[in-house]
Amino acid sequence: MAEYTDLESLHAALSKCRLCAEAGYRIESRPIFSGPPSARLMVIGQAPGEAEAPAGQPFSGDAGRRLFRWLERAGWDEETFRATCYITSVTKCFPGRRPTGEGDRVPTAAERRLCRPWLEGELSLVRPEVIVPVGRLAVQVFYPPETRLADVVGSSIVDEQGRHIVPLPHPSGASRWLNDRRNVGRVEQAILILRRLRLELGL
Numbered sequence: 001m002a003e004y005t006d007l008e009s010l011h012a013a014l015s016k017c018r019l020c021a022e023a024g025y026r027i028e029s030r031p032i033f034s035g036p037p038s039a040r041l042m043v044i045g046q047a048p049g050e051a052e053a054p055a056g057q058p059f060s061g062d063a064g065r066r067l068f069r070w071l072e073r074a075g076w077d078e079e080t081f082r083a084t085c086y087i088t089s090v091t092k093c094f095p096g097r098r099p100t101g102e103g104d105r106v107p108t109a110a111e112r113r114l115c116r117p118w119l120e121g122e123l124s125l126v127r128p129e130v131i132v133p134v135g136r137l138a139v140q141v142f143y144p145p146e147t148r149l150a151d152v153v154g155s156s157i158v159d160e161q162g163r164h165i166v167p168l169p170h171p172s173g174a175s176r177w178l179n180d181r182r183n184v185g186r187v188e189q190a191i192l193i194l195r196r197l198r199l200e201l202g203l
């Protein structure tokens, strides 16, 4: 992939990306992402869902409502968050429904590999100080592949680039995960960490 020196050029090229369709995946080729180049916090989800695809905006469905309720408790209202923070995902096009019709298809490892250079480009051009990987696939970008959500939600690390990594569960699957009371406590702890970072870093 070409190297981009500014986010605008990357977005222009990303918007035309058809790599997954060319590789034979029946996806909706419409990359979805949002946020300014000045963003100091980046949310990385798994992939756009059925609600995001027509809206063209990340986290605009039920999962987004739950995510923004969490972020609100960390001190951000949705409008401010969307205007100042960057939101993207591990794969940026809606992967379609599961063949069974129950929920959205999880992007394959091959799709994730195809899309990874775009994510690396976004990370290197936005240079966020805080990264919130949302859900297992996004967590695996920053932690070993065998990492379970329960191992990392409610904690944070500072990576070798000095970025604070604060994982959250994916809000669309979170209700089942949250049936375990210990996981409710983990999300509460993650919200507290985000709140503290927002105040300490003046986000």
Ligand code: SF4
Binding pocket: 014, 017, 018, 019, 020, 021, 029, 030, 031, 091, 092, 093, 111, 114, 115, 116, 118
């Ligand atoms: S998911 Fe990523 S790699 Fe695949 S077509 Fe969309 S932007 Fe390109």
